Amino acid sequence: MGRQPCCDKLGVKKGPWTAEEDKKLINFILTNGQCCWRAVPKLAGLRRCGKSCRLRWTNYLRPDLKRGLLTEDEEQLVIDLHARLGNRWSKIAARLQGRTDNEIKNHWNTHIKKKLLKMGIDPVTHEPLHDNHKPKPGDELSSSHANHHRMPESGDNNNSSSSPTENCSSSTTTTTTTNICTDETLLNSLWMDDDQHPLVDVISCNNNNNNLLPPAMENHGETVPSLPSLEDDCAFLFDCQDFGVHDYGLDYCFSDINEFSTGLNSLEMTNKH
DNA sequence: AAACCTGGCAACCGCTTCGTA
């Protein structure tokens, strides 16, 4: 049965999102919540495919996203989870607060994979590499761009001359940090209304590693072992309370505002201890 | 200074899964 295109290809814009488009999408989601993604572009006045809107929101605009490199702990957790789950990035992401599947997937391919190879561990099987996995010209670590993009799965390259800790992430930290600042500035402006009032205090939420959206808006409420405490999970509630959820259009997050208040009260009680 | 190379990330594509009529 022929597959329907996800959207009308004609007149649908592709490529990088503009600040204007981001703003429209944010405003729409804040006002209406995440409903039928297919209808979002039309209703939000965007010439984008619904899929594209969903990706942009979940991977970039969501206020509960952490930014910047994964911490050592997060990286270790990703490795552990990958050993158990394989390339099921969404499942892995569900267990890391504020991280997206795309982000984890990219980080895996660009950092962790190489790190494991340098440590002599096959990133696919998580088993030690054999001797016949010696570096060859054109293999990943001698890498060309093309090789990087083809992502060889054979697990070549057991370069024991490098220490395990000597990895590529160090060289990128500075630029990434710079990008974060730029992104946060950009996002800060995006999360302002037309009168430059904050729609949501995104930056403080991120800096505190807190979440703004309730768990229900995140990863389908999967149970999350070995995760941040309830307090961490729900810290966004205090921010919402501080700024007033209604004021910022976040009341859509909660099916029952009384439930929200109750949750807040109980959290406050917990917090006082 | 310019050309080329490399690495990283945002975004797209297409397949799979889920929900519903």
Add this chain to the structure above:
DNA sequence: GTACGAAGCGGTTGCCAGGTT
């Protein structure tokens, strides 16, 4: 049980910034 549409997911690509020659 089946067909279909919508959303989710993972793989892949393209662009761009920074580094190197």
